[in-house]
Amino acid sequence: MSRVYDALRKLEEQTKESAREAVSPPPKTVVVPPKNLEQLLSAPVLEARVAPDDRIVVYTDRRGPGAERFRLIRIALRNSQAGKAQKVLLITSPLPRDGKSTVALNLATSLAEEGKVKVLLLEADLHRPSLLQHLGLQKMCGLTEVVEDMADPASAIRRIEPLRFYLLAAGRSSEHPTEMLQTERFHSLLRDFKSCFDWVLIDCPPAFPLADVVVLRSHADGVLLVARAGTTPRETVQETVQLFKPGQVVGMILNAAEGVNHLYSKYYYRKEMVAQSERLSTEVDG
Numbered sequence: 001m002s003r004v005y006d007a008l009r010k011l012e013e014q015t016k017e018s019a020r021e022a023v024s025p026p027p028k029t030v031v032v033p034p035k036n037l038e039q040l041l042s043a044p045v046l047e048a049r050v051a052p053d054d055r056i057v058v059y060t061d062r063r064g065p066g067a068e069r070f071r072l073i074r075i076a077l078r079n080s081q082a083g084k085a086q087k088v089l090l091i092t093s094p095l096p097r098d099g100k101s102t103v104a105l106n107l108a109t110s111l112a113e114e115g116k117v118k119v120l121l122l123e124a125d126l127h128r129p130s131l132l133q134h135l136g137l138q139k140m141c142g143l144t145e146v147v148e149d150m151a152d153p154a155s156a157i158r159r160i161e162p163l164r165f166y167l168l169a170a171g172r173s174s175e176h177p178t179e180m181l182q183t184e185r186f187h188s189l190l191r192d193f194k195s196c197f198d199w200v201l202i203d204c205p206p207a208f209p210l211a212d213v214v215v216l217r218s219h220a221d222g223v224l225l226v227a228r229a230g231t232t233p234r235e236t237v238q239e240t241v242q243l244f245k246p247g248q249v250v251g252m253i254l255n256a257a258e259g260v261n262h263l264y265s266k267y268y269y270r271k272e273m274v275a276q277s278e279r280l281s282t283e284v285d286g
């Protein structure tokens with residue numbers, strides 16, 4: 001009798017327990033908001049001031065030979081990307097003023113031209129940032145602030161119209177730019193960008209004498225080298241190539257190729273360029 005009584009009591013207790021569970025609010029859980037990467041794509045729009053004589057020839061001279069050459073690079077890059085997870089492309093050169101930023105702007109514009117491909121141009125030259133100036137835009141927060149957690153990426157990235165690419169500018173100058181590029185925060189940012197954009201073009205500082213490119217190279221699926229015709233010494237180009245793993249350099253662009261004095265043989269010039277560049281090479285008119 002007492003066993004039946006005990007069993008009934010137990011059952012009664014269990015019923016009360018489940019009734020309590022049914023009405024009590026669910027236990028509080030700490031909700032970690034998922035990183036809303038989509039937010040990056042709804043970045044505010046900024047209108048760039050692209051003057052007809054600017055060097056963004058892909059936009060200012062769509063039918064011109066310069067734009068056509070960038071179209072060829074775009075095709076070659078797309079082919080090289082097909083079936084692979086290649087999307088982070090470093091754009092660098094041996095020296096300052098070789099034309100890295102000019103090439104980066106044209107390439108970003110060319111890749112984004114049809115509006116289907118999402119392209120992020122990331123300004124990682126924290127020593128001599130120039131993209132905002134090239135685009136006729138005011139200074140604004142950028143990579144430095146984002147890495148230092150003073151701004152979130154969704155508020156620092158801008159969609160640049162009418163060029164159609166997304167931009168994360170360098171931001172305020174940093175006292176330790178090379179160290180900044182080595183932080184876990186920078187690594188995780190790049191991971192987020194990779195999952196959000198089709199292409200991440202990194203406008204780098206020159207390879208010499210800085211260490212930044214050596215730091216950045218581990219993130220690169222590919223490297224595009226820029227040399228300036230008649231200016232960039234060929235030895236420095238060869239030294240730059242050696243900084244990367246075999247196969248990492250996907251191509252080389254000879255900037256300002258027209259009007260090169262071929263007598264200056266210690267500098268890169270047209271024929272040499274075509275002969276030496278393995279897979280993807282092109283020349284951009286001055």
Ligand SMILES: Nc1ncnc2c1ncn2[C@@H]1O[C@H](COP(=O)(O)OP(=O)(O)O)[C@@H](O)[C@H]1O
Nearest residue numbers: 055096097098099100101102130255256285286
């Ligand atoms: N093909 C070219 N013809 C004439 N001027 C150019 C050409 N490419 C770049 N420039 C100019 O040279 C300067 C340096 O170019 P930039 O792209 O900022 O170089 P980097 O990023 O390598 O320092 C800029 O004033 C730019 O407008």
Ligand SMILES: [Mg+2]
Nearest residue numbers: 100101125130
């Ligand atoms: Mg530059």
